[in-house]
Amino acid sequence: MxxxxxxxxxxxxxxxxxxxxxxxxxxxxxxxxxxxxxxxxxxxxxxxxxxxxxxxxxxxFPNRDALVSAVLEENVRDIEEAAAAEGATLEGLLGVLTWHVAQSDAFTALLRVEWVGEHHTGRAYVEDLGSRVGRALEQHLPPGHRLGTAEDLVLAVAMVSGAAVGPTHEVRERRALAAWRLLGVEVGAVRLFGVRPPHPVG
CATH class of the missing domain: 1.10.10 (Arc Repressor Mutant, subunit A)
Incomplete structure (x- = not known):
């Protein structure tokens, strides 16, 4: 056991x-x-x-998808809360997002719109979660930032999530941060925002 x-x-x-x-x-x-x-x-x-x-x-949770959806909803809500916090910056938000990417295979798949292919939750719901992440980040995209536009930002997030693979969250975090460095994007402290206990996510 x-x-x-x-x-x-x-x-x-x-x-x-x-x-x-x-x-x-x-x-x-x-x-x-x-x-x-x-x-x-x-x-x-x-x-x-x-x-x-x-x-x-x-x-x-009547089935597995309902429970996975609830976990994903918490991932997204955490990023939205970080975006709404006083003094929020894109760098800080990218640190929060990177924490979730490193901890959660489901969240990483969501950012690549892959999760819906293996589960029964509707595509519209999954796309809405991804759009909420994009909107939370976009509102803090400074003028003149190297990512340029919201579309560039969404593409960069998908690229980083694709690079964040590995057997442990430490390895995934290291690879995600390396991907941000290669893109020339500054990332704040990698952390879970809010008051929920910092358990790994999935």
């Missing part, structure tokens, strides 16, 4: 009040396990990692 398969302590049963906490725990567990083992993991393992029963998982 691997560490990821070991059952965690069950969360205390608090009835309906526990719903939000259970959902957050399931998303956090999915982020961890997707980063460790990819997207095609048993949902039962995610429920165990979250400390809830499988029935609780299915009440929140």
């Amino acid at each position: 691997t560490e990821a398969d070991r059952p965690d302590a069950r969360r205390a049963n608090e009835g309906p009040r526990a719903a939000a906490g259970n959902r957050a725990a399931l998303i956090a567990a999915a982020r961890e396990i997707y980063a460790e083992r990819g997207l095609d993991v048993a949902l039962s393992g995610i429920a165990r990692r979250a400390g809830v029963g499988q029935g609780v998982l299915y009440r929140h």
Whole structure:
């Protein structure tokens, strides 16, 4: 039995009040396990990692795609929150985006519009998530920046996400930063924005 398969302590049963906490725990567990083992993991393992029963998982996420979508939504929301923060800069946002690229295979595939090809979520939904990332970055693109236009920015993000491959998030981050350097683009600190725990994502 691997560490990821070991059952965690069950969360205390608090009835309906526990719903939000259970959902957050399931998303956090999915982020961890997707980063460790990819997207095609048993949902039962995610429920165990979250400390809830499988029935609780299915009440929140009726299938695998619903859970992956929830994790992707958090990736995108984190970038949007970073873009809306006081003093946000393109360099800082690229650091946040690079964190997600390095941590999340699903998010990287989203930026290349590949994820929809392997999952049942509609193309319009996936394209909307990608567009939200583009809009968050575009609003901080300074005049005269070497990327020039929003289209250049979107292409650069896709190129970097394509370069960010490797067996661990450390390797993927190193490759992503190397790609930004080759493009001559300055990137801020690679970090998760916001208050959610800095778990790897998937």
